[in-house]
Amino acid sequence: MEGSGKKEQLLIKLVEQLDEEKVLALAGEMLNGGMDPLYLLDLVNEGMNRVGKLYESKEYYIADLIMAGLIFRQVLELDQMTAHFHARHLNKKGKVVLGTVKGDIHDIGKDIFRGMLEANGFEVIDLGVDVPKEVFVKKVDEYKPDILGLSGVLTYTVETMKEVVAAFEEAGLRDRVKIIVGGHHLTREACRYIGADDFAGDASVGVKICQAWMGESANG
Incomplete structure (x- = not known):
């Protein structure tokens, strides 16, 4: 994500580091601040891609991949996310x-x-x-x-x-x-x-x- 602000870069980094608590806290803060949920998901996905690369280079293990998947699912379950989904699902x-x-x-x-x-x-x-x-x-x-x-x-x-x-x-x-x-x-x-x-x-x-x-x- 070129030209992203500090918070965006921090979110990507926290996902990469598998810091579940901080990812969810920062994601919630960014959504409350008006960030588009789809843009936020792209940032989280960028972090997931980094986790995937670390797994491929054998720095991370399968348990780390599973943890990253769990963090992704929890981001999807944040209240601001589910509210957005329900609105989109009508169309x-x-x-x-x-x-x-x-x-x-x-x-x-x-x-x-x-x-x-x-x-x-x-x-x-x-x-x-x-x-x-x-x-x-x-x-x-x-x-x-x-x-x-x-x-x-x-x-x-x-x-x-x-x-x-x-x-x-x-x-x-x-x-x-x-x-x-x-x-x-x-x-x-x-x-x-x-x-x-x-x-x-x-x-x-x-x-x-x-x-x-x-x-x-x-x-x-």
Whole structure:
């Protein structure tokens, strides 16, 4: 976040340091001071990205990642946040079916993406983790979402994601839904290989892609 003030930088740093109490106190103070809840979530997400990098460089452990996810959820539960969500929920932007693909039980990235989608007015049906391709197909057919989100942290999930997209093609449902894949290891080439419409290694980028898609469908 370039050009951010001292409080903004401090919030990012406190999330990175996993200082739960201070994060919640400062987030509450900033929201009471009139900060846009969505901007605040972007700051917290920036801190989460730093935690992710520290985990990748083996300075942080899985317990630290889980702690960061917990802090994120608690920020989402602050009174000023929930009030904002309820106001936004009256005017739904779009519907997303979301899940972590089979063979992967990581839910932190998926949960952050879901939280940010909901904060931005999307309706999210979260299928959880280790979701088989048949379940994705069945639930998309049932809920008829605008977007399908496939999450995966492990590198081999690229193959699994490709199989999910192929299952949609076989079921004749591929053209009915936009597919976004999420995970730090994904690249433009991997996205093309999977057959998805787009990819994101960061929750806030993923939300912006979904917003752009809904803008297109609203206009088109």
